[in-house]
Amino acid sequence: MKKIWIYVEEYQGRINKVAFELIAKAKELGDAYLEPVEIGAVLLSNNAADSIEVLELYGVTDVYVGENCRLGEYCHTTYAPVLADLIKEEDPDVFLFGATQVGSELAPTVAARVRTGLAAHCVNLRIDEGGMMVADVPAFGGKIIGEILVPTKRPQMASVKPGVFTAKECGLPQASRIHKINLCALDRVDLRLVPQGTFVANTSVKPIEDADIVLAGGYGLGSQENWQKLVELAELLGGAVGSTRPCLDEGWADSEETMIGTSGKSIRPKVYLGFGISGATHHVCGMKDANLVITVNKDQKAGIFGVSDYYAVSDVNEILPVLIELIKSNKINQYF
């Protein structure tokens, strides 16, 4: 039986939603085969029971569980050897990872250990006529999409950024086969590099990938002062603020976590608002899946207009105060 696996990233008992997105895609890949296919979720945890129940809601057929007090928090020095052993024992055909910060370290480490191929940051996956997985991978900031195949080595590995695929719950929970993962590898963990304490959370930044509306600011905003107006408007609209690389370099945006684009976050909010954004390909790749795109730029030829549903040719520094005032004065409700 073909085995299509996904890696479940868990933190303090909560599953990262990219796992559910990967399960949905894994099932779709499985449908390409005529025979039944194993959809396996791989979970390393110190307390797996609740997460297994949640995974069953998304329709995995098998769950591989490594439960141990030393697996309570992600650490590649413990996780990678366990996963490499598991792959050697079970020989899966496909193994998908979320291209989160954890996945960006763990997946290549595992791939190197088992000497297989890993396609990075895929924007689509499919099975070809020969039964092989084809991964569409962006390069040059997303300007080019290239197919990547892993013809001879197994598993065929791929990483996918959160938000690229859509999660689907399957009405009723489906009982899955539970497999215990062999944890012998924990006896030979490299101790030259060890974590000091646990993960330190930064709660001050609202994650842009969870927001219904994202207000993205570009270099065209021109100053820290104008950036603050964007932040104010975002608060009035209940949205999150996103940025481009130059705004981070200028120090207007305060966190890399706000950056939208190929080397940042991929978002798919209900509404994306872009202010002073030129529309460089690597940014567009991170926002192209928004439901509605509205942009403002004073440059009539701004590339961003070509990927917008609506656009206004205007100086962002004039229109931002107007938008703030329209909401604050409640004038908006007098019109509609």
Added chain:
Amino acid sequence: MSLHIVVCLKPVPDPDCYDQVTIDPNTKRIVRENIPMVINAVDKVALEEALQLRDAFGGKVTVVTMSLPSAKKHLLEALAMGADEGILLTDASFGGADTLATSYTLSKTIQQLGRVDLVLLGNESADGATCQVPSQLGEWLGLPHLWNVFSVEPMDERVFLLKTKYENGHKEWRGELPLVLAVSRELVKPRHISAMGIIKAKNKPIAILNKEGVNDLQEECIGLVGSPTQPGEIMIPDMSRSGERLEGSCEEMGLQILEKIRAGGIVF
């Protein structure tokens, strides 16, 4: 005691010009010859960190790149920044290497440099942006490795305190040298090149190695042959939308924008 630090650099087409990348309709190959090559920006962050550690503890910094013969100018740039020696790996048979074959070739080169205490790289390249080479290099070398390091604090010459970044927080590590570290942009700001640096660079050694110059290199592990991933078709994705222009005064446009936002399902 002193440190021997190796920094891996990648020349990439200038990211500011990616909008000019096209596909030749006949050969189906990527056309990027018109785009100037630059050192991948975050690799310079790795180099700066290496230079500061060397200046603090003594030792030397070796820069390594695997690229075309023309990449010698990027090594010269790194030497002008302050690196001590350069190695250019260049051979037609290295071509088409994926991250596993690239990291293998780099690892074999690093292994013949004698004692190496630290290997530093940028956390991703602008062109391929897979983020995979650093971790895979660590695996080939059999050394502990960390990705996305934004703070490097030596406790002494052999033990470093490190911080790595995650989506909404960070984690601290204690690492004994030798280590492989992939650094992020916020670690340190790379220095500018001085005139004196350029003059000094001319007298610093650059070794140009082909595959025979690397000891114990398994042919089946290098280049396209040694790459478990193989490329298929390439295309330029269409991301365009209809683009209706909003007209009127600032206030009129503002009202239309807010109206569209509400219609898009946002309550405010």
